[in-house]
Amino acid sequence: MADKNYDAWLQWNVTNRCNLECEYCFSVPPKPNNDIPPIRISELIQTLNKSGKIFRIGFTGGEPFLIPNFVEAVQAISEKHFISINTNLTLPSVKLFAEKINPARVIFVHASFHYLQLNSKKLIENYLQNFLLLKNSGFNIYAEEVAYPPHLGRLKKDAEYLKKLGINLRFGAYYGFYDGKRYPEAYTAEEIADFNLPESEIEKFKQKGNLCNAGFNVGVVYSKGQIKPCFQYHQNLGNVYEEISFNSKLIRCEAEYCGCPMNLYDLFLYRKALSSFPD
Numbered sequence: 001m002a003d004k005n006y007d008a009w010l011q012w013n014v015t016n017r018c019n020l021e022c023e024y025c026f027s028v029p030p031k032p033n034n035d036i037p038p039i040r041i042s043e044l045i046q047t048l049n050k051s052g053k054i055f056r057i058g059f060t061g062g063e064p065f066l067i068p069n070f071v072e073a074v075q076a077i078s079e080k081h082f083i084s085i086n087t088n089l090t091l092p093s094v095k096l097f098a099e100k101i102n103p104a105r106v107i108f109v110h111a112s113f114h115y116l117q118l119n120s121k122k123l124i125e126n127y128l129q130n131f132l133l134l135k136n137s138g139f140n141i142y143a144e145e146v147a148y149p150p151h152l153g154r155l156k157k158d159a160e161y162l163k164k165l166g167i168n169l170r171f172g173a174y175y176g177f178y179d180g181k182r183y184p185e186a187y188t189a190e191e192i193a194d195f196n197l198p199e200s201e202i203e204k205f206k207q208k209g210n211l212c213n214a215g216f217n218v219g220v221v222y223s224k225g226q227i228k229p230c231f232q233y234h235q236n237l238g239n240v241y242e243e244i245s246f247n248s249k250l251i252r253c254e255a256e257y258c259g260c261p262m263n264l265y266d267l268f269l270y271r272k273a274l275s276s277f278p279d
Helices: 041-051 070-077 093-100 115-120 124-136 149-163 189-194 199-203 267-275
Strands: 008-013 055-060 082-087 106-112 141-147 169-173 176-178 181-183 218-221
Touching (some): 055 070, 093 124, 106 124, 124 141, 141 149, 149 189, 169 199
Parallel strands (some): 008 055, 082 106, 106 141
Antiparallel strands (some): 176 181
């Protein structure tokens, strides 16, 4: 991170559309009439510049590469700011991204691996080619698969398969309910060991009473640009196409169970926030 110094982070749920249909995800398929709106680039850049801050813009969804002008938007943002991306890495515009975007302006590419969906839609080869393209082009990219409870029996085979191709697969904890049990707490000790899910991964959602920088130097953005402190707090912090107004203080989390621990998802900015309040 030494060469990627930024002041604030906006995690943008830029669309809820996705070309995959994973049963453990809230995303929905694109409509036939291609109703996904483009990013309003000039207004976005004007708002970021007006703030006087250097941003990390994190793109997630849904699938960000479904946005019709996504690569063009990233190119404009990354001239001054930094980006991160959560993607299933299957769409053709990934190749254009590799050609046009400077890897030094990309903090990471989180390449979600969904074997069953990729296999059923004959997209595994797309994923592999795009992953190796970005890796060989110098991007900081990693592969991660959700440790979804009914899939646990075959996840190790996925890791072995990818390892033969030079890709290390890590596993992320499933967050939600399955078969009447709440995860990640319902993982057994054996499953935690098998899939390398550290205790910190299990405990990070228990944030009630903890100090958090949500709304201070981080925020979440909904598809139309509205900014909130996090997905638990619905205070209005502006809009990426108009103005950004962060809070002047940190908060104590009031959520019984936090699905978006912003203080842990970007420790760099959390520590930066704490340094503003040494007492």
